[in-house]
Amino acid sequence: MRTAAKLGSYALGLAVVFGGALGVGRMITPTAAGTTTAADTRTGDDQAAGHAGDDHATGHTGAEHATQQPVTSDTPGGLQVSQNGYTLNPITSITTGVPTDFRFTVIGPEGRAVTDYQVEHDKKLHFIVASRDLTSFQHVHPDLAADGTWSVRLTLPKAGAYKAFADFVPKGGEKLTLGADLQAAGDYRPEPLPHVSRTAAVDDYTVNLAGDLVPGRAGKLTLTINKDGEPVTDLQPYLGAYGHLVALRAGDLAYLHVHPEKSDKAGPEITFYAEAPSRGDYRLFLDFQHEGKVRTAAFTATATLSDGHAPSATHDHTH
Template identity: 80%
Template sequence: MTVGEHAGHEARANSGTVPGGLQVSQDGYTLNPITSITTGGAPAEFRFTVIGPDGTPVTDYEVAHDKKMHFIVASRDLTSFQHVHPSMAPDGTWAVGLSVPKAGSYRAFADFVPKGKQKLTLGVDLQAAGDYRPEPLPHVSRTAAVDDYTVNLAGNIVPGQASKLVLTVSKDGEPVDDLEPYLGAYGHLVALRAGDLAYLHVHPEESDEAGPEITFVAEAPSRGDYRLFLDFKHEGKVRTASFTATATLSDGHAPSATHDHTH
């Protein structure tokens, strides 16, 4: 089974259930923040645990996509996104340096596989103190710019169906065909539904080609707007390109192209 087939199978298996990331507790596991998030300046240590069915912190995890824990923090207005990989102490406490860019409400997602169990994505709200001014959702976009790179998105998200999305990476107008592996693949995609931040976590179809195209299979649980965050690695650095896309029925109109600049 390819990675893309696995993602489609996983989405179908979860159809009719609550999408990932909307619950702080599931199947006896609970995401438990210990510290608060801070804004600006140097990253401060953020700590959390995952409490298991026996009431104690989980210490035994499977490795998934090269890591035992994927931790994602996004602002509620979906203009800020971070994907980090904390380290775990022997007592099951996870820690990572973290700083968010502005005050306001954030959603944190812990994406992990307990030893011998199924993959879980738990979510919890975090608050960064200060004056909060939410921003509007960025416009629907087919193109994202980050540093000297441009990423183009092809394909449409159709709710309830496996949808093929092709992202093409170029630098200074030239195709990038020497992407570097990141988390076991040449790209890593997270999709969050606007409004409630339902979480989709997909990876590309297997390919021997290191770019410029990265192909994903994803399935959205409903119509509506989604923010797509693509992590890719080139010249030793991981960059994130972001898009807003609308999930519509297969006979719906494709979104118009605008530009979304990610820094």
């Protein structure tokens, strides 16, 4: 009996120790403000409905924002609606094919709309909207009101799912790219990803791509612009450079970090360094300005380990 009693007491003690450890573990488990929760995965229309009654003049969208603590994240840009205490907050819903005065705010760690931004590439904020099938792409620059509300004229050309990206640097903070889902109602018919290509055509221009995306490190990409078969050597500055490149990963639309190489030459070559987080297919969108008009050339590229072989050069869609 004494032995049984001792064993019972020992088992009870273990239960208390492990139970207490589990409780402590739950108490000290950190919650990342940048982690996407179930509430964060709502579509743009759902988010707009959920925030319709918020006080946008003050920027308050809930007590949870006031308690968020900034954290760092290695997650590729654009995959999270919230990161480091900042949240992309769409306000307006969109009707398919109809121009809409789209409005949104960026809510800061203290629960208020951010009103102070650093200028980067000539703008305080870059707003990118791409369809989930990556066949539609828009790079626009909204206007900022005194209360922190951004607004821009926006048209979603076809029904389906879209991703909106806000690329910005809050005053005194680090560069962020936040992403939110938008929905355009109607008969959704996704298109296949365009074939991998080294050449893209837009209007009378042909753009050739040299270089490769390499997983895990920056890959050098050089784009050469020709018009009617002749090199373009008088490109006009756009966003502080002679070209602006956006790269999105197919499937989840991760937003790649792309760095332009400084150059005083106005073409025909523009060089960038793009950091691919993984293997797979990516869609590249080059904005360049010539003769007073901004044009976009689009490519599909595959990130693989460097082996010296280039992807097959099949002609891409015209944009």
